[in-house]
Amino acid sequence: MSATALVRAYVGLGANLGDGAATLRRVLAELKETDGIVAVTASPFYRTAPVEASGPDFTNAVAALDTRLAPLALLDALQALENLHGRERPYKNAPRTLDLDLLLYGDTALDHERLVLPHPRMHLRAFVLMPLRDLAPGLSLQGKLIDHWIGTIHDQPIARIAD
16 A cells, blocks of 8 residues: 555554553664654553453553554554564453554544444443543534543543553
8 A cells, every 4th residue: 555644643543461561662662764754653551341341451552643544454454463462352452462543643534444444332331431532622522522531431440651
């Protein structure tokens, strides 16, 4: 896919198999080395219980990427990193060594068989909203500020992990 103008994209990162924090630190470094990604800024890490799944707690974060990659090319790069880190998909919401979700790609709205933008459930997930607010506190989702959406979530314990 061809390169585009520089765009700010947000990617959710999560891992609940192995050393999640170490995995996220490694993948953040790998994102910085990925062709077409110009800059990477990461939120603090959070510990969260799985949502609509079972397994160990997750380590989660959000990364802001400045990229020249088109949305599907960025998705391909993210999935290649997941595969590099041993991501398997034996069933829906299975525990994972690494999960990278493209949340936002500038102002792009996309409904493709491989990718929906903005991510359709991010406003329902504390593990996305809290780290996203750390990076972009004034961001609106579906016409409402992130703080509005955070205030609607009462059943998803989340704790910031000390640096």
